[in-house]
Amino acid sequence: MKRLLFILPLLVFAGVAIYFGFGLTRDPSKIPSALIDKPIPEFALPEIAGTGKPALTSAGLKGEVALVNVFASWCAPCRIEHPIFMRLARGNAVPIYGISYKDKAEDSAKWLRDLGNPYKAIGWDFDGRTAIDWGVYGVPETFVVDKTGTIKFKHVGPITPDALNNHILPLIEELKRAP
Amino acid sequence: MAPELGHIALILALCVALLQSVLPLAGAQMRDPALMATAKPAAYAQFFLVALAFGCLIYSFVVSDFTVENVVRNSHSAKPLLYKVSGSWGNHEGSMVLWALILALFGAAVAAFGRNLPPGLKARTLSIQAMIGVAFLAFIVFTSNPFERVFPPPPDGQDLNPLLQDPGLAFHPPLLYLGYVGFSIVFAFAMAALIEGRVDAAWARWVRPWTLAAWSALTGGIALGSWWAYYELGWGGWWFWDPVENASFMPWLVGAALLHSAIVAEKRDALKTWTILLAILAFALSLVGTFLVRSGILTSVHAFAVDPKRGVFILAILIIAVGGSLALYAWRAPMLKAGGLFQPISREGGLVLNNLLLGTATATVFIGTLYPLFLEAIGGAKVSVGPPFFNATFVPLMVPLLIAVSFGPMLGWKRAELGAVFQRLWVALALSLGVILLTLAFDKGRQILAALAMGLAAWLIFGALVEWAERVKLFRAPLATVWSRAVNLPRAAWGMTIAHAGLGLMVLGITGSTAWQTEVIRLVRNGDAFDVAGYSFVFKGTQSQEGPNFIATRAVFEVYKNERLYAVMTPEKRLFPAAGSTTTEASIRTNLLADLYATIGDPEGAGQPGASGPPAFLTMAGQDVAWTARIYHNPLVPWVWLGALVMMVGAGVSLTDRRHRVGAPQRLPHAAMPTAAE
Numbered sequence: 073m074k075r076l077l078f079i080l081p082l083l084v085f086a087g088v089a090i091y092f093g094f095g096l097t098r099d100p101s102k103i104p105s106a107l108i109d110k111p112i113p114e115f116a117l118p119e120i121a122g123t124g125k126p127a128l129t130s131a132g133l134k135g136e137v138a139l140v141n142v143f144a145s146w147c148a149p150c151r152i153e154h155p156i157f158m159r160l161a162r163g164n165a166v167p168i169y170g171i172s173y174k175d176k177a178e179d180s181a182k183w184l185r186d187l188g189n190p191y192k193a194i195g196w197d198f199d200g201r202t203a204i205d206w207g208v209y210g211v212p213e214t215f216v217v218d219k220t221g222t223i224k225f226k227h228v229g230p231i232t233p234d235a236l237n238n239h240i241l242p243l244i245e246e247l248k249r250a251p
Numbered sequence: 252m253a254p255e256l257g258h259i260a261l262i263l264a265l266c267v268a269l270l271q272s273v274l275p276l277a278g279a280q281m282r283d284p285a286l287m288a289t290a291k292p293a294a295y296a297q298f299f300l301v302a303l304a305f306g307c308l309i310y311s312f313v314v315s316d317f318t319v320e321n322v323v324r325n326s327h328s329a330k331p332l333l334y335k336v337s338g339s340w341g342n343h344e345g346s347m348v349l350w351a352l353i354l355a356l357f358g359a360a361v362a363a364f365g366r367n368l369p370p371g372l373k374a375r376t377l378s379i380q381a382m383i384g385v386a387f388l389a390f391i392v393f394t395s396n397p398f399e400r401v402f403p404p405p406p407d408g409q410d411l412n413p414l415l416q417d418p419g420l421a422f423h424p425p426l427l428y429l430g431y432v433g434f435s436i437v438f439a440f441a442m443a444a445l446i447e448g449r450v451d452a453a454w455a456r457w458v459r460p461w462t463l464a465a466w467s468a469l470t471g472g473i474a475l476g477s478w479w480a481y482y483e484l485g486w487g488g489w490w491f492w493d494p495v496e497n498a499s500f501m502p503w504l505v506g507a508a509l510l511h512s513a514i515v516a517e518k519r520d521a522l523k524t525w526t527i528l529l530a531i532l533a534f535a536l537s538l539v540g541t542f543l544v545r546s547g548i549l550t551s552v553h554a555f556a557v558d559p560k561r562g563v564f565i566l567a568i569l570i571i572a573v574g575g576s577l578a579l580y581a582w583r584a585p586m587l588k589a590g591g592l593f594q595p596i597s598r599e600g601g602l603v604l605n606n607l608l609l610g611t612a613t614a615t616v617f618i619g620t621l622y623p624l625f626l627e628a629i630g631g632a633k634v635s636v637g638p639p640f641f642n643a644t645f646v647p648l649m650v651p652l653l654i655a656v657s658f659g660p661m662l663g664w665k666r667a668e669l670g671a672v673f674q675r676l677w678v679a680l681a682l683s684l685g686v687i688l689l690t691l692a693f694d695k696g697r698q699i700l701a702a703l704a705m706g707l708a709a710w711l712i713f714g715a716l717v718e719w720a721e722r723v724k725l726f727r728a729p730l731a732t733v734w735s736r737a738v739n740l741p742r743a744a745w746g747m748t749i750a751h752a753g754l755g756l757m758v759l760g761i762t763g764s765t766a767w768q769t770e771v772i773r774l775v776r777n778g779d780a781f782d783v784a785g786y787s788f789v790f791k792g793t794q795s796q797e798g799p800n801f802i803a804t805r806a807v808f809e810v811y812k813n814e815r816l817y818a819v820m821t822p823e824k825r826l827f828p829a830a831g832s833t834t835t836e837a838s839i840r841t842n843l844l845a846d847l848y849a850t851i852g853d854p855e856g857a858g859q860p861g862a863s864g865p866p867a868f869l870t871m872a873g874q875d876v877a878w879t880a881r882i883y884h885n886p887l888v889p890w891v892w893l894g895a896l897v898m899m900v901g902a903g904v905s906l907t908d909r910r911h912r913v914g915a916p917q918r919l920p921h922a923a924m925p926t927a928a929e
Contacts, residue, residue, distance in 0.1 A: 078584050081528060082577040085535070088621075089570050092542065095624050096562045 106207060107223050112140075112215075113205035117195025120172060122181035128169055128195030134221040137247045139168045139214060139240075141191070142203055144175040145183035147211045153230035154187050160236075161190035166244050170194040173203050173211050216240060218247045254319050254398040257307025261348070261398075264300035264355070265388040267293055271358075271381035275374035287374035291362040294377050297384060298359035301352045305339075308348060308397050312339040317408055320401040321345065327410035327829045329800040337421035338411040343545065343561075344397035346424055350541070351387045353425075353432040357461075358384065361436060368457060375443035376436070383435050386568040394561050410800065410829035419479040423472055427499060430469025431537040434502060436461045437509070438534035441527045442576055445583040450523040455516035458530065460911045462513060465533075466506040467902035473499050474895035485835035485850040487770065487883040489891055492641045497620040498540030501613050505533040508609040511602045519599055519664060520590030524580075525606070527587075531580060535573040536613070542569050543620075594666035601659035608652040615644045653707050653758065656751055657714025661721075675721060679713035694767075701766030708762060711755030719748040746905025750898045757894025763845075763887025774855060774877040784884035786847060787811040793851070795872045801825040803836075804872040806851040806880065810840070822851045822880075824868050833866065843893075845886040852879030 112130055119127035126132075133140065141157060143150040157168055170191035172180040177196055184191075197203050206215065207226075216225035225243055227235055271293035278286025311319045312335045315328045325342045326335055334341075340349040358380040365373050391397070414420075440458045444450045476496070481489040490496065509529040515522045542565045593599040619636045657679060661672040673680075687706035694702060720726070722744060723736040771783045775790040782788070791807040803825040810818045823836040840847040853868050855877040 075585055078524070079581040081532075082574065082581050085573055085577050088539075089566070089574065091621070091625055092566055092569070096566065 108226065110223055112217055112221050112223055113202070115195070115202040115205060117171065117197055117202055120177045120180050120194050120196045122178070123184055123189060123191075123194055125189065125191055126193045128171065128193045130221070132193060133169065133217055134219070136219055137166060137244055138217045139166055139244075140171065140206075140217055141168060141215075142171045142173050142197075142206070142208050142211050142213045143180075144173045144211050145179040146175060147173075149230040150212045151187070153212055153214075154190075156231050156233070156236060157190040158188045165241070167192045171203065171206075172196050172198075173208065174198065174200045214240075216243055216247070218250070253307040253310045254316070254400065257304040257311075258396065258398040260300045260304040260307065261388060261392055261396075264297050264304065264351070265385065265392055267297045267300060268381045268384035268388055271297060272378050272385055274378075275381075276378035279371045279374040279378075282371075284370065287370050290374045290377040293381070294355070294358040294362035297381065298352075298355040301348070301355045301388075305348050305352045308345055309336055309339045311398075312336060315408065317406070318400050318402070318404040319397075320399040321397045323401055323405055323408045325411045326408040327800055328407055329829075330410065330416070331799055333418065333421055334411060334416045337415070340424050341411050341415045341420075344391070344395045346428075347387065347391050347395050347545075348397055349425060350428055350432060351384065351391060353428045354380070354384050354387060354435055357433060357436045361439075361461075365457075372440075372443050372447065372454075372457075375446055376439045379439035379442045380435060383439070383572065386572065390561075390564050390568065394564050407829070410827060413801065413825065413827040413830050413832055413834045414483060416800075416827075417479060417483055419475055420483075423475045423479060425472075426468050426475060427472030430465050430467075430472050430506075431499070431502060431540065433461060433465025433468060434506060434530075434534040434537050437465065437530045438576070441530035442579065445527065445576075445579050448583055448586055450516070450527060450587055452517050452520050455513050455523075455526065456910065458526075459510070459513045459517065460906055462506060462509050462530075462533075463902050463906045466503065466510055467899045467906070469499065469503050469506060470895055470899050470902070473503060474892050474899075478892050481888075482837050482839055483834065485837050485881070487768070487837075487848055487850075487881070487885065489764070489888065492619070492636075492638050494620050495540075495544055497616050498536075498543045501616055501620075502533050502536040502540065504609050504613040504616070505529055505536055508606045508613075509533055511605050511609075515599050515602050516590075519593065521593065521599060522603070522606075523590055524584040524587050527584060528580060529606070531573070531576045532613075535569075535576070536617075538565075538569050538572060542566060591665070593664070596662065596669055597666050598659065598662045598664045601655060601662050604655055605652065605659065608648055608655075612645055612648045612652075615648065616641070619644070650707070653711060653754070656754065657710055657718070660718045660747060660751075676714060676717060679710060679717045682713045683707070683710040685709075698766050701762055704758065704762040704766070708755045708758040711758060712752050715748045715751035715755065719744075741910075742908040743905045743910075746901045746903075746908070748901070749904055750901025753894045753897030753899075753901055755894070756890045756897055760887045760890030760892075760894055764885045764891065767886045769884040771880075771882045773880060775880045776877045777875050783847070783882045784845075785812070786817065786884070788849075788882060790878075790880070792875070793872045793878065795869070796823065798825065800829060801827045802869060804851070804868050806849075806878060808838075808849055808880075808882075810847065818847065820847065820849045822849045824851055824853075826866060826869055833868075841889050843889050845884060846888050848883040848885055850881045852881065854878050 112133055114130045116129040117127060119125065139157075139160075143154075160166065161168055168190050170193075172194060174197070177198070180194075180196070184194075195202065200208075206213075210228070212230055214227045214231055215223050218224050224247060225240065227240065231240070271290060274293070275287050275290035278284070278289070308321075310316075311322050312326050313332065315322065315326060315335070317323050321342060321344050325345075326338045330338065339345045358377060361368075361373070361376060361380070365376075368376075437458055440454070440461070444454050473496075476499070477489045480491065481487075509526065512522050512526045512529055516526045542562075545561060545565050591599075619640050622636050657676060658669075658672055661667075661675055683706045686709035687702050690702040690705045691699070696702075719740075722740055723733050725733055728736075769784040771781065773781065775781075777790060777792040779790045780787060787810070789809045789811070791809055793804050793806045796803040796805045803823045805821050805823045808820040808822075809816060810820055818840040820838040820840055822838040824833060825836060826833050835850050835852075837848055837850045839849075851868075853866075854871040854874070
């Protein structure tokens with residue numbers, strides 16, 4: 073009995089060490105979205121003049137697997153991820169929709185003219201209300217939406233090649249195969 | 252050239268540490284004096300080599316050698332010299348070299364000052380210390396080489412995180428590490444004692460100065476970090492229960508417990524296995540702190556390097572060191588002889604209570620810090636545990652501890668009468684009640700808990716003074732007697748009085764700043780006047796400022812007290828272009844009884860977050876627009892850190908006690924040490 077008391081610290085530590093080992097496998101900066109597996113919010117955003125692309129509504133997002141990217145011309149990281157979307161758009165892998173977040177329409181339009189426009193349709197969310205419904209807390213954020221209009225994945229910050237190739241593209245393939 | 256020299260020195264230090272971890276230990280086991288004697292030169296060599304490597308690193312920073320990747324990532328040619336030097340440990344790799352340096356420093360110090368130690372104990376201790384050195388030097392050499400070259404060298408560096416470019420923070424890591432790593436020596440002593448199977452009063456006496464030194468440095472390191480958070484982060488607070496703050500606080504709590512239990516082990520030959528366990532835990536928690544910060548499993552301002560490979564390496568060190576030592580403890584500790592018996596109401600009983608409360612408090616902080624991780628491990632939600640948890644759990648544990656602090660030193664060894672102690676403490680009790688009543692009167696009875704806490708602070712301070720007065724027979728003997736008694740009072744007793752009073756001062760500061768803080772957040776325009784806690788503030792607008800590696804906007808507030816100019820406060824907001832980040836510089840005006848604290852935010856209508864171009868606070872400097880200002884009046888807050896400083900001084904005075912210096916303690920095989928007459 074007394075012996076057990078001396079072994080106790082070792083046992084407690086063993087438990088703690090297992091948790092630490094587990095802790096190394098996760099990323100603390102990742103905050104899961106509460107909207108995963110929830111239907112996309114209802115919204116109807118106006119178009120941005122001068123882009124030549126239609127406006128974006130929730131109805132327009134249903135029926136096929138799609139990427140929704142929240143961006144702004146004033147956001148430096150958006151500039152970093154932009155070429156990745158351009159490449160995706162050229163490959164026609166998946167339709168990409170844009171939500172312009174708290175940005176002047178002419179700034180967004182100029183930005184897209186300068187850097188290229190990967191979006192199939194763009195909604196102008198000047199007051200950021202729609203972005204709140206999407207649970208956006210900073211730009212850029214990117215969502216994967218399935219055929220039924222359900223949010224399946226959310227990426228915070230600029231898309232990295234790692235996130236694209238290992239998470240987003242495989243998920244899109246899987247969702248496309250689903251009935 | 253210097254980077255290669257440093258790199259080679261690190262590798263050589265690793266080799267020396269390997270030898271030092273094997274030869275002296277083998278010598279001690281085989282009773283071979285020649286082998287045991289290798290410990291001393293090896294410890295010196297290890298220290299010299301790591302110091303050389305660290306010197307090379309600092310040199311690379313000072314001359315801005317941008318062929319070294321670490322310098323590129325953490326320095327800039329325009330940075331002031333102090334921050335070039337401190338930048339060398341303001342990053343993952345450099346801070347690990349500093350860790351290894353302090354480890355080697357303590358090893359060399361034991362080799363140099365441990366003349367009284369029995370050769371076997373000394374050899375084993377230095378071997379254990381070298382094993383820790385091997386682990387950390389291997390970690391540096393294999394996963395975190397600070398001397399990695401980069402080609403082609405960039406024209407200039409990316410600058411050190413501007414939050415870290417601060418005189419307070421330049422010295423925060425070295426002090427903190429002196430504390431963390433200092434516990435490694437205590438740990439090594441504990442391991443050596445377990446291997447020998449012998450823990451006696453002499454052992455406890457050898458361990459105590461190292462514990463004192465480490466704990467005192469840790470007190471300073473934590474206080475400096477908290478002070479920095481207070482004036483640099485601009486939130487007006489000084490402790491946030493951030494995981495990394497907690498990581499340094501846990502070894503501090505256990506260290507405090509160890510300081511006290513070592514007294515029982517020394518004077519009464521009791522609580523021996525418990526003292527050993529605390530020695531292991533103090534260092535284990537230091538390693539856990541290092542692991543939490545370095546592995547990136549918790550997010551924090553401190554977590555600079557998120558690299559799973561490094562995390563795995565440190566976890567391996569943690570498991571081997573802590574798992575190994577606890578296994579040795581489980582095996583050997585039951586064989587240690589139990590020592591002197593005592594009644595629950597006695598000096599020993601008081602120290603056990605101290606240990607129980609400090610131990611429980613540590614467990615509380617541990618659970619609060621790691622609960623989010625535990626919850627996620629079993630598939631729960633992402634949560635964070637904040638100050639409400641700690642306030643609700645930690646504070647109630649501290650109250651009985653603080654009440655007991657003044658009783659403890661009044662209790663006699665073995666058995667004591669609580670009634671008699673009360674009688675001797677009545678002055679302190681009466682004064683504390685007086686403080687409570689005075690506080691209630693001044694505060695008009697609004698905050699009863701705060702008044703009680705003020706009474707508790709007074710209880711600690713007056714309790715310490717009364718105990719000291721008793722020892723020197725103040726007011727009861729002629730002054731000459733009092734003088735000679737005070738002069739001859741053991742330094743350890745002086746140290747205790749000072750440290751306990753320092754604790755009281757700290758409680759005073761904590762209570763004052765928590766209970767009576769005034770916070771005013773408002774938009775101010777040129778010429779606006781407003782009152783904060785009896786001071787009249789007049790906003791005089793903003794102006795541009797330029798520093799060596801930053802540009803800033805400075806706001807000017809004139810502060811009037813009773814119609815007279817009391818201070819001009821100039822909080823700043825700075826942009827560091829090379830690092831691309833901003834900092835706030837609070838302006839603080841203290842009169843030691845209270846701080847006025849001002850920070851300036853953004854101008855009204857500042858652009859979108861993340862907008863390109865210079866931030867609005869710079870472009871709109873000097874314009875007549877409204878600015879966000881946060882003004883605080885923090886009563887008594889300086890005493891949080893001054894109290895910590897007094898505690899450090901107490902520990903320092905105790906460290907100079909003559910029994911740590913002269914009169915080589917004789918190791919008596921089976922008898923307890925003769926107890927010093929109080």
